Amino acid sequence: MxxxxxxxxxxxxxxxxxxxxxxxxxxxxxxxxxxxxxxxxxxxxxxxxxxxxxxxxxxxxxxxxxxxxGDGAVVLAADVKVSRIIFAVVGLGGTVHQRVEVPLTDDSRGVAPTVDRLVELIGTALAESPDLHVVGLGVSVAGIVRVADGFVHLAPNLGWVDVPLANLLVDRLSGDLGITDLDVVIGNEADLGALAEHVRGAGSGTRDMVYVSGEIGVGGGIVVDGRPLVGRSGYAGEIGHMVVNPEGRPCHCGSIGCWETEIGQRALLRHMGWADGGDHEVVDAIMREASAGSQRALDAFAEVGTWLGIGLASLINVLNPQRVVLGGVFARAFSYLIDAARVEVDRRSLGPARAVTAITPATLGEDSSLVGAAEMAFTPVLADPTLLPxxxxxxxxxxxxx
Amino acid sequence: MxxxxxxxxxxxxxxxxxxxxxxxxxxxxxxxxxxxxxxxxxxxxxxxxxxxxxxxxxxxxxxxxxxxxGDGAVVLAADVKVSRIIFAVVGLGGTVHQRVEVPLTDDSRGVAPTVDRLVELIGTALAESPDLHVVGLGVSVAGIVRVADGFVHLAPNLGWVDVPLANLLVDRLSGDLGITDLDVVIGNEADLGALAEHVRGAGSGTRDMVYVSGEIGVGGGIVVDGRPLVGRSGYAGEIGHMVVNPEGRPCHCGSIGCWETEIGQRALLRHMGWADGGDHEVVDAIMREASAGSQRALDAFAEVGTWLGIGLASLINVLNPQRVVLGGVFARAFSYLIDAARVEVDRRSLGPARAVTAITPATLGEDSSLVGAAEMAFTPVLADPTLLPxxxxxxxxxxxxx
The missing domain is CATH 1.10.10.10 (Winged helix-like DNA-binding domain superfamily/Winged helix DNA-binding domain)
Known part of the structure; x- marks a missing residue:
């Protein structure tokens, strides 16, 4: 009690x-x-x-x-994105200390160099602040993750398949740094983004929320009656693979016409007539063009916005959320996407459900998955504060x- | 306690x-x-x-x-379908007594004649068994229902718009029958079918279930971690209005290419080259043709099965259910639909989620919504048995x- x-x-x-x-x-x-x-x-x-x-x-x-x-119990948090790792020490209350970014390239985003880099970041952080009481490590990965044992089934944009990431990190922390008492948890970037936006961001105060995040791929997280919808085995929320255009383009998942093929970064680049590749800097370039009045850029965002709205209508009809939080690209380019999206939402979602749904940009910016990884790592201490001396x-x- | x-x-x-x-x-x-x-x-x-x-x-x-x-506390339950009302007295434990069906026609499925008929059925049941302790009335309607006050926003296949059904019934029970102490609850037929299949049918024992029911329209109900997913205002589960074919056919809801337009009864009739209309007897006729080897009938089911599988893949990716229960037409014609559906599910759903999902026909037959209406009506007594003397x-x- x-x-x-x-x-x-x-x-x-x-x-x-x-x-x-x-x-x-x-x-x-x-x-x-x-x-x-x-x-x-x-x-x-x-x-x-x-x-x-x-x-x-x-x-x-x-x-x-x-x-x-904030300087009492802290966790280490990392977000492994396609082009970089964001790493931070996060204190209770959500204080972010020592935030660093290291770039990942085609040569360095493999499993082994990424684990090397994470161990290095952890070692440096601990050496810099030997007095911190570190209670956990949380890592966000853009992939399909089995949370129970921190196993990454597939991280297509990192090129990872069947990676026992938590075990790899535990072994290296023990072998390289002599750390044997650190809980290591791994989560999907969109699930963690949803968690963070629900606890500290645009979804705060809601009990029924859908988070849709556009990075290179498209992920999401669903909150039902205040709790994350995890499904039978933890894989719920893969909304990027809803089928919205069954005769459309092949998706890396093996299906055709997944939502991701119409609203992911590749779709945006396709509408621009640009070659595939790059990360958030290419979206920033398209936003600059749109801001300068380029019709091609405005049309590209409107096309993606249309498909965004089509999928949102389905989610509103199926889930009846109070709030839809748009993250990643969709937050940054919100003003360029939202009008086209709303046209489809208004046309395709059922009135009584739509009437209670607010669509809003995420507020934690590119740190949402990082903050979510920290939240996940704090879970044991929050559940039992007597773990601390x-x-x-x-x-x-x-x-x-x- | x-x-x-x-x-x-x-x-x-x-x-x-x-x-x-x-x-x-x-x-x-x-x-x-x-x-x-x-x-x-x-x-x-x-x-x-x-x-x-x-x-x-x-x-x-x-x-x-x-x-x-079964003869202690009982509830009255009614399922208002397009072509008939099914009515029964249901006892604790799920015992169905005095089940009757009355046909509805184009002339009699309006709001006023339907309420007349329901009041008549209730009066007859009470007169036949004056000793029963009736604790509630539950009514299932094929429409969008606000459960809080039993208000039917829209029941397209009945032609009902904005019907305060619970209030209408309470007034008539009081005025015509002198009954003032009966709780009246109204639910959506698919939500109630899902509830019934979860408690007593093919979803029994699961905590994460999706129920997809094909009648003339397509409805559904979702169970997450053992509880019905209701959403912010009770409208979750309108899976018939997921967009699966955005350039496809107009749906009565105002959208285009809803799942219902590809797997509802109209789609089946379209593939047969038959005129729209009728209820379960036309599906029975198509099943007889399929059973006799008619290629047209087999192809019609296969086409619907293909689209069924496309939508199921989306639901599996979004919800990661343990069981998908197919009701109504999809249960009756399960053997004609399932192979084509599985091809799409296998191709379009993510392996880790699909691996834990069983797809199975509903087992309560056409009484699933009726049984669900009874379950809903029993809720107050189950929550507080001391309501009974x-x-x-x-x-x-x-x-x-x-």
Whole structure:
């Protein structure tokens, strides 16, 4: 019971960044003395700090503010994209420290060089901050991932097939760095983007959300009644492979006319008459052309927007979400895509479902999968804060006695 | 706590029909004396009966069998289809009593004559069995339904628009029959079919299921992690309006190329070269032709099967279900459709998701929506069995003292 209550309080502070004790009392339904005791214990475990009292607007005395301690428990998070790895140390409350990017090329995005690079980044981060209490490593990969054991079935744009990534990392962390106590979790970039946008981004506060992210491929994540839709074996949300044009173009997955073939980066380049290849810099170039008034670029986005809307209509009819969050390319080029998309959504989705659906760009930018990887890595500590040791610090006696 | 435990025990007995006390002890985690007390109370509320002890195969004494009392609490259930109303009295445990069908014609399927007919059926059923304890009325409608207040937005094949069906029925039950204490709930036929197949049919035992039902239109219901996916406002599961052929045929919903336009009854008739119209008897006629070897009929089913498979591939990729249950036409014509459907599923769904998905015909036949309507109507009593009165019956003292 105490562990459950510690988890509830820490989870709320972690999501919000900071909350007054009075707000915690209201939101948890626990009484004031229980909250005071729980916060004191979380403080002794270096997970939160309690600051000055603030006036909350409600009757009664000013209430102390409880803040997630960004330098207490931290996780390491990495997002392995096609053209680069983004790596960061992320603290409780979502604070991103030491964010670095390293490019990946055709020569360096294979499994072995990527694992080398990740181990190097981890070693450097730990050497730079030996005092951090690192509780996990989360890695986002643009591929089909079995979360249970961190196995990557297929990451087509990285060229990876059947990679036991978590095991590879655990072995190397142990062998190269002598680290044997780090939980390593691997997730699909779109699932993690959805998680991050739901917890800290454009989906915050919704219980029924669809996240559609355009990178080179197209991924997604679905939140149903506040929880990620994982499906029977964890592969739900592969919305990029909905069939929208059955007589259309071949998809790398083996099917024909998947949504990805009409709204992925290749489709955009095709409409521009450009050769395939590149990553977000080519989308940026098309956006610059559109911004300068190039009809070809505007038409390319409108064509992709039309197909985006066709697929969104299907998802709205099947899932009846409260919010559709568009990430990656679709967030960056939102203003160029959305009008054409809305035409199809209005025409093809059922009125009662459409009436409750807001379509909105993601707000975490290119860090959404990174933030989601960190969230996933924090899961064990958030579930059981007693995993962190108690410290004999001088507890703020004034606060606990108030 | 007691109410919650009564609800748990009654729910398990209702789903299974009957269970030994020993099985209840195992499945609930409650101890034997608690189960004995709970069963005795449910018996006094006329919800279950306790029968002879049976040997369970596990060590210990033979354990008495607890059975749902089909003549205790009952609900009235109706399924308003395009060509007929199916009506029944359904007892706890799923026992169907007094099942009748009345035809609907172009003249009689309007709102007013349908409500007349329903009130008449209810009046007759109550007059025939005055001793039944009726706890609810559930009605299935082939349309878009707002469950919260039983409002039918649109039932295209009935020609209904914006019908406050629950309110109409409540008013008439009160005015015509003097009944003022009956909960009236309305549901979409496919949602209710999914519920029934999940509780008592081909989806029993699964936590992630997709139900696809072909009637004149195409509906569906989705179960995620054991619970119906309802979406933000209750309209999830309109899978008949996934866009599968965006340049295809107009759908009555206003879109083009909805799944329904390729796998609904109209598509089947189109492939046969037959005029549109009729209900399940025309499908039966096509099945007879197919069974007699008619290539045209076999090709018609294969064509529909192909499009069925295309849409199923999308649903498998998006939802990663454990079981896909095909109802209505797709269950009756399963053997004629499934080979063509599997070709597309195998080609278009992602291997890891497909590997865990079984595709299977529904097992409740044309009563699935009726059974689902009954299940929905039982919900309040299953949640709180103390809604039923205690009776001063001679409790089986031997059983409660054992």
């Amino acid at each position: 105490r562990q459950q209550n510690l988890s509830t309080v820490l989870g709320q502070v972690h999501r919000a960044g900071q909350l007054s004790r009075a707000a915690l009392t209201t939101s948890t339904g626990l009484n004031r003395s229980t909250i005071r005791t729980l916060v004191a214990e979380l403080e002794q475990r270096h997970l939160v700090t309690e600051g000055d009292a603030v006036v909350t607007g409600s009757p009664g005395r000013p209430s102390p503010v409880v803040a997630a301690r 108690l410290h004999d610090t001088d507890v703020d006696v004034a606060a606990t006695a108030s | 007691r109410q919650q435990n009564l609800s748990t025990v009654l729910g398990q007995v209702h789903r299974a029909g009957q269970l030994s006390r020993a099985a209840l002890t195992t499945s609930t985690g409650l101890n034997r004396s608690t189960i004995r007390t709970l069963v005795a109370e449910l018996e006094q509320r006329h919800l279950v009966t306790e029968g002879d002890a049976v040997v369970t195969g596990s060590p210990g004494r033979p354990s008495p069998v607890v059975a749902a009392r 205690l009776h001063d019956t001679d409790v089986d003292v031997a059983a409660t003292a054992s």
